[in-house]
Amino acid sequence: MPNQPAPQSPTKLTDRKRLAIVEAAISEFRRRGFELTSMDGIAREANVSKRTVYNHFPSKEQLFAEILTQLWQSSAEQVTLAYCPDTPVRAQLEALLWQKMQMLSQQDFIDLARVAIAETIHSPERAQDMVNRLSEREEGITLWLREAAADGKLRIDDPVFAATQLQGMIKTFAFWPQIAMGQPLLIREQQNQVVTSVADMFLRYYA
Incomplete structure (x- = not known):
């Protein structure tokens, strides 16, 4: 099988933070499931503020939908x-x-x-x-x-x-x-x- 090209890392700070939030959310959802995952936990995992998380995703449901x-x-x-x-x-x-x-x-x-x-x-x-x-x-x-x-x-x-x-x-x-x-x-x-x-x-x- 041919190797898939590696995705390019986002260059803008806001894009990098959004990516970090999504990756952190994936990690948290995998470990805890939907109900036990919190936006606080996602913020800690992404090393960003809770406000930053909400700036990108107004709710846990929207983040999960993403x-x-x-x-x-x-x-x-x-x-x-x-x-x-x-x-x-x-x-x-x-x-x-x-x-x-x-x-x-x-x-x-x-x-x-x-x-x-x-x-x-x-x-x-x-x-x-x-x-x-x-x-x-x-x-x-x-x-x-x-x-x-x-x-x-x-x-x-x-x-x-x-x-x-x-x-x-x-x-x-x-x-x-x-x-x-x-x-x-x-x-x-x-x-x-x-x-x-x-x-x-x-x-x-x-x-």
Whole structure:
């Protein structure tokens, strides 16, 4: 898998403080959960004043919403492979699955997702807002499937449904067991087994 370019550090002081607040909030939410996390604790962790935290985020709920937005964006943007008519479909599909697997193999992502899921179950209206935001975006896998189908390489009538199937298969092994049962992240050999078997099953049905 190619390495992702390192994000550039913000240069403005206010941007650096905002980033520090978000990172501190992620750390606090991971350790304490939503209910037990306080803005005071986030300020201490970020090494800024409580007033600074409130200047950027008027409430804990808005700060949490910002983190959830970043979580969704990282999920949607992680898969960025453009469809290539001259490259075998299986090779491209496995590359897409490896990109998804790379994201699901980050402990920070799993920990934060666990907090997010717990809170959205507690607050359904927040979950609905997240679903609405995601529905406004076209994820990389869905776009790739749509283009592969338009090129005649896959028989897919509903790319959104097929993308949900594809991601559901990989998450069965590399997301939900870690979220719901605290199982360890998959090792490389297990990841390879999942990617290969998911590609086999998907292509036998759609290719």
